[in-house]
Amino acid sequence: MAASGSCQHDFKLLKSDTTLILWNCHMCHSGPHWYIYECSKCKLKTCQPCTYKA
Numbered sequence: 001m002a003a004s005g006s007c008q009h010d011f012k013l014l015k016s017d018t019t020l021i022l023w024n025c026h027m028c029h030s031g032p033h034w035y036i037y038e039c040s041k042c043k044l045k046t047c048q049p050c051t052y053k054a
């Protein structure tokens with residue numbers, strides 16, 4: 001698992017099918033969100049605004 005600082009992030013949108021699975025943003029700690037962007041390389045999960053900052 002690469003450190004987020006050295007990763008060329010490749011974000012994929014994850015959407016929850018259930019209210020039982022919600023995510024918090026790893027960058028700004030906002031949430032819980034019913035959808036999240038996850039980097040397929042380092043598994044960093046971020047909200048939409050943070051995908052541009054990451």
Ligand SMILES: [Zn+2]
Pocket residue numbers: 004007008009010039040041042043044
């Ligand atoms: Zn990454």
Ligand SMILES: [Zn+2]
Pocket residue numbers: 025026027028029030046047048049050
């Ligand atoms: Zn965020």
